[in-house]
Amino acid sequence: MTILTGKTVLLTGASGGLGVYIARALAREKATVICISRSKVELDIICDEITALGGKGISIPFDIKNVAKLSVLKQYIHRFVDHIDIIINNAGIEICRLLSDYSLEEIQSILETNLLSPIELTRLFLPSMLERRSGHIVNIASLSGKKGVAYNSIYSASKSGLIMWTDAMRQELAGTGVKISVICPGYVSEVGLVAKSGLPAPYFAGSSKPFYVAKAVLRAIKQNQAEIIVSTGFIIEYFVKLLFVIGQLYPPFIDVVYRWIGIPKFTRMRLEKKRNVDVSMINSVIGKHG
Numbered sequence: 001m002t003i004l005t006g007k008t009v010l011l012t013g014a015s016g017g018l019g020v021y022i023a024r025a026l027a028r029e030k031a032t033v034i035c036i037s038r039s040k041v042e043l044d045i046i047c048d049e050i051t052a053l054g055g056k057g058i059s060i061p062f063d064i065k066n067v068a069k070l071s072v073l074k075q076y077i078h079r080f081v082d083h084i085d086i087i088i089n090n091a092g093i094e095i096c097r098l099l100s101d102y103s104l105e106e107i108q109s110i111l112e113t114n115l116l117s118p119i120e121l122t123r124l125f126l127p128s129m130l131e132r133r134s135g136h137i138v139n140i141a142s143l144s145g146k147k148g149v150a151y152n153s154i155y156s157a158s159k160s161g162l163i164m165w166t167d168a169m170r171q172e173l174a175g176t177g178v179k180i181s182v183i184c185p186g187y188v189s190e191v192g193l194v195a196k197s198g199l200p201a202p203y204f205a206g207s208s209k210p211f212y213v214a215k216a217v218l219r220a221i222k223q224n225q226a227e228i229i230v231s232t233g234f235i236i237e238y239f240v241k242l243l244f245v246i247g248q249l250y251p252p253f254i255d256v257v258y259r260w261i262g263i264p265k266f267t268r269m270r271l272e273k274k275r276n277v278d279v280s281m282i283n284s285v286i287g288k289h290g
């Protein structure tokens, strides 16, 4: 079992949503947490909280979409710490749209944030982990990567890529002392990119509290779990896994189950709500300046 006390953890997306819960859980284990995101003020707040909880927080504002500049981030991180023990690739974005409505920039930004950046960050820190024969990478994916979600196809593609990349890397890293895990949360309540929409998740899909995602991250590290599906309980977790097994055999059958649960309808509602908010914001700007 891995002990987190005194370990140095690089956590992306630490300034909001699930990242804050993960940061607090690491702080209670007395870890040093290097917190990355674009919002300096929020990062400083969570770093103070980490330190108050018994860990050590180091705030580094950085846009991880700048994949080519992640090597500069690495050099900067080494001003504060000698090495990284654990990377938690948590930062992620989602833009719900019909495929034809995406711009190329939007597609690129989802893939860069959710997939390319975790791969490149790991590539940069991996040699030192391999040298020390110790380290753990935790990727926060999503159930949307286990079964595609209509109107969120690029997000699904990014998360499914993250799951498969983790799967390949686990085999590549076997016997090296470096471990890798993937966490697949379903809908999360209270905070995060789904809760922000203000729409309740479909009843039969359910939603987990953010605390359970943080708990899953600790479990993945301490018990070296390959993949954890975060849902509302053990029975539901096994039911979800069974659904995905059936989905491997008969994908269209699970399309019907998803329609019955209301998942495509929910994503469409989120898309339309966001579009209405955007239109009313544009109208208010035109009203002010027009």
Ligand SMILES: NC(=O)c1ccc[n+]([C@@H]2O[C@H](COP(=O)([O-])OP(=O)(O)OC[C@H]3O[C@@H](n4cnc5c(N)ncnc54)[C@H](OP(=O)(O)O)[C@@H]3O)[C@@H](O)[C@H]2O)c1
Binding pocket: 012, 013, 014, 015, 016, 017, 018, 019, 036, 037, 038, 039, 062, 063, 064, 065, 089, 090, 091, 092, 093, 113, 140, 141, 142, 143, 184, 185, 186, 187, 188, 189, 191, 192, 193, 194, 195
């Ligand atoms: N919430 C859910 O229901 C749910 C379900 C399944 C999976 N997930 C996954 O869980 C992870 C966390 O999501 P969340 O719900 O906590 O989302 P969130 O509330 O929107 O928070 C996302 C975090 O990522 C950071 N971030 C986004 N783009 C970034 C960039 N280019 N560079 C650096 N940091 C960036 C944000 O900080 P700044 O904006 O300050 O940069 C923020 O700290 C994501 O990978 C998401 O896909 C969430």
